[in-house]
Amino acid sequence: MLGIEFPILAFSHCRDVVAEVTKAGGFGVLGAVAHTPEQLEIDLRWIEEQVAGKPYGVDLLLPQKFVGADEGGLDREQVRSLLPPEQQAFIDDILRRYEVPSPPADMQVGRGGALNVSPSGYGPLLDVAFGHDIKLIASALGPPPPDLIERAHGAGVAVVALAGKVVHAERHAAAGVDLIVAQGTEAGGHTGEVATMVLVPEVVDAVAPIPVLAAGGIARGRQMAAAIALGAQGVWTGSVWLTTDEAETHPVVKQKFLAATSSDTLRSRSLTGKPARMLRSAWTDEWERTDTPDPLGMPLQTALVAEAQFRIQRAAHQSGSGAEQLANYFVGQVVGSLDRVKPARQVVLDMIDEYIDAAAAINDVMGDD
Ligand SMILES: Cc1cc2nc3c(=O)[nH]c(=O)nc-3n(C[C@H](O)[C@H](O)[C@H](O)COP(=O)(O)O)c2cc1C
Numbered sequence: 001m002l003g004i005e006f007p008i009l010a011f012s013h014c015r016d017v018v019a020e021v022t023k024a025g026g027f028g029v030l031g032a033v034a035h036t037p038e039q040l041e042i043d044l045r046w047i048e049e050q051v052a053g054k055p056y057g058v059d060l061l062l063p064q065k066f067v068g069a070d071e072g073g074l075d076r077e078q079v080r081s082l083l084p085p086e087q088q089a090f091i092d093d094i095l096r097r098y099e100v101p102s103p104p105a106d107m108q109v110g111r112g113g114a115l116n117v118s119p120s121g122y123g124p125l126l127d128v129a130f131g132h133d134i135k136l137i138a139s140a141l142g143p144p145p146p147d148l149i150e151r152a153h154g155a156g157v158a159v160v161a162l163a164g165k166v167v168h169a170e171r172h173a174a175a176g177v178d179l180i181v182a183q184g185t186e187a188g189g190h191t192g193e194v195a196t197m198v199l200v201p202e203v204v205d206a207v208a209p210i211p212v213l214a215a216g217g218i219a220r221g222r223q224m225a226a227a228i229a230l231g232a233q234g235v236w237t238g239s240v241w242l243t244t245d246e247a248e249t250h251p252v253v254k255q256k257f258l259a260a261t262s263s264d265t266l267r268s269r270s271l272t273g274k275p276a277r278m279l280r281s282a283w284t285d286e287w288e289r290t291d292t293p294d295p296l297g298m299p300l301q302t303a304l305v306a307e308a309q310f311r312i313q314r315a316a317h318q319s320g321s322g323a324e325q326l327a328n329y330f331v332g333q334v335v336g337s338l339d340r341v342k343p344a345r346q347v348v349l350d351m352i353d354e355y356i357d358a359a360a361a362i363n364d365v366m367g368d369d
Pocket of ligand 1: 330
C-alpha cells in the first residue's frame with residue numbers, strides 16, 4: 001500500500017527525521033499542526049528534494065472536540081479573550097518563582113498563538129499538502145472528515161487515523177480510512193489509557209480487513225516483532241526519533257530524555273488541554289498540584305502556555321536555572337530505553353536487524369523442530 005521496504009512509520013515534527021527515515025526504507029510523516037502554510041510549503045519542497053520520489057506523509061490534529069468547534073473555530077483575538085485571569089496569573093506566578101527571564105522587548109512573543117485545529121486553521125495546510133507528492137495524510141485526534149477522505153482518495157493518498165480505543169478505530173473504519181494506528185497509552189503525545197499490548201489485537205480484530213499499525217512503546221526490533229505478532233502490519237513510532245542526531249529536540253530536553261527512566265513520564269493536560277504523555281518536570285508538577293488551576297481546553301491551553309514555553313526553552317540551557325527545571329516535552333514511556341544519540345537511519349537499520357533476530361527467536365520457541 002505504501003511502497004516501502006520496511007513497515008516502520010516515523011512521526012516527527014522535524015523534516016530531517018522524516019527525510020532520513022524515508023531514505024532508509026521506512027516512511028516519514030511530518031507533524032504539521034503548528035506549521036504555517038508558508039513553512040509547510042518550504043518543508044515539503046525540501047523533503048521532496050531529499051527523498052527523490054520515495055514516499056512520505058503529513059499529519060494534522062483534526063479533533064472533533066475543541067473549544068469553539070460549534071462556531072467553526074476561533075481566531076487569535078477570540079482565543080486571547082477566552083484566557084481566564086486565574087490561569088494567566090498562575091503562569092505568571094510560575095515564571096516569577098522559577099526566575100524565568102523575560103524575552104528581549106523587540107522579540108515577538110505573546111499569548112494567543114494557537115494550534116491549527118479548526119477547519120479554517122488546517123484547511124490551508126491541507127491545500128499545501130495536497131499540492132505536493134504526499135502518499136499519506138494522518139488525523140491524530142478524530143475521524144477524518146468525509147471531504148478530506150474524498151479529496152485524499154481522489155489524489156491517490158492513503159488516509160490514516162490514530163485510535164486509543166476500539167470505539168475510535170470503529171469510527172475511523174466507518175469513515176472510510178485506509179489504515180488505522182492503534183496507539184497504546186505508553187505513547188508520547190496525546191494518548192488514551194489502554195496499553196499497546198491489549199489494544200492492538202482488539203483493534204486488528206475489530207476493523208479487519210483494514211490494516212493496522214501498532215504504536216506506543218515501539219523503539220526497537222523486539223518491540224516491532226511483538227507488534228507484528230499482535231496482528232499489526234507495521235509500526236508507527238514517535239519518541240524514538242526525539243533523541244536522534246537529526247531531531248530538533250531542545251538540547252536540554254534531549255539530555256533529560258537520555259537520562260530518564262520509563263517511570264519519568266505522565267499524561268498531563270498542561271501543554272495542550274488534552275491528556276498527552278510527556279516528561280515529568282517542575283512544569284508538570286506545578287499543574288498536578290491540587291491547589292493550582294485546571295488546564296484549559298484545546299486550543300486555549302496551548303495559547304495560554306505558548307509564551308511561557310518559549311521563555312522556558314530560551315533560558316533552559318542555563319545549568320541549575322528554574323527554566324532548566326521546568327523544561328519538558330512530549331515523550332512516551334520508551335524514553336527509558338533511549339540512552340544514546342544515533343542517526344535516524346541507524347535507528348531504522350538497528351530496528352530491522354533486531355526484528356530479524358526476534359522473529360527467528362519466536363520461531364525457535366514456537367517451532368516444531
Ligand atoms: C513529541 C511528540 C509529538 C507528537 N505529536 C503528534 C501529533 O501532532 N500528531 C499525531 O498524530 N501524533 C503525535 N504524536 C504521537 C505519535 O504520532 C505516535 O503515535 C507516538 O509517538 C507513538 O508512541 P511512541 O512515542 O511510544 O513511539 C506525538 C508524539 C510525540 C513523541
